[in-house]
Amino acid sequence: MSPSPARGLPAVGLPALVAAGVLAVTAALLCCALGAALLAGAATLVAGASASPVNDGAPVIGGATVAPGTASAAAGVAVDWALAQVGTPYVWGGETAGVGFDCSGLVQAAYERAGIALPRVAQDQFDAGPHVPTASPLMPGDLVFFGSSPAGVAHVGMVVGTSGGRLLMVDAPHTGADVRVEPFTAAASAPWGAEHYVGATRPAAGKW
Numbered sequence: 001m002s003p004s005p006a007r008g009l010p011a012v013g014l015p016a017l018v019a020a021g022v023l024a025v026t027a028a029l030l031c032c033a034l035g036a037a038l039l040a041g042a043a044t045l046v047a048g049a050s051a052s053p054v055n056d057g058a059p060v061i062g063g064a065t066v067a068p069g070t071a072s073a074a075a076g077v078a079v080d081w082a083l084a085q086v087g088t089p090y091v092w093g094g095e096t097a098g099v100g101f102d103c104s105g106l107v108q109a110a111y112e113r114a115g116i117a118l119p120r121v122a123q124d125q126f127d128a129g130p131h132v133p134t135a136s137p138l139m140p141g142d143l144v145f146f147g148s149s150p151a152g153v154a155h156v157g158m159v160v161g162t163s164g165g166r167l168l169m170v171d172a173p174h175t176g177a178d179v180r181v182e183p184f185t186a187a188a189s190a191p192w193g194a195e196h197y198v199g200a201t202r203p204a205a206g207k208w
Contacts, residue, residue: 075141075204077114082170088179090172101172122156132200146195
């Protein structure tokens with residue numbers, strides 16, 4: 001004779017008990033899987049937050065990734081030297097490391113270290129060329145010019161690379177500022193302060 005079920009509780013057959021057990025085990029496995037996934041996701045987020053951005057070994061200057069490729073070895077020398085002057089005060093007419101530079105004095109001194117002679121003022125540097133065609137991509141070492149027109153050049157900087165899809169140049173911007181790396185837009189008449197983008201030259205073209 002089978003024992004009577006406890007008073008107030010329904011009788012439960014073996015199949016029902018087995019089904020309940022399967023459900024409990026399945027639920028436990030799902031919870032474990034979900035927990036593991038959450039832990040893995042958290043680990044990925046932590047790793048991503050602490051990892052440095054990949055830049056293929058290119059040096060980082062002032063937070064900007066500097067492209068390793070240049071038009072020539074001479075351009076690379078000029079870029080490296082100009083970047084080493086970051087923090088030097090702007091001085092109108094300046095052309096001396098550790099003392100001060102104006103915009104054209106900086107790029108002239110940088111290319112002098114690379115064995116390439118440039119004129120002293122930005123307008124003459126632009127006129128000296130060789131000019132980079134408008135549709136051609138700029139390269140580190142190229143000089144970029146700003147002003148009211150090709151005959152009214154007022155500022156020059158040197159391309160050093162890109163960051164976040166934006167072109168970067170090193171330049172001596174104006175009185176009260178230091179030599180720095182900053183973004184610019186290489187598009188016809190794109191504004192840069194009170195000036196506009198005029199064009200670019202490649203002093204190191206054909207030089208190795």
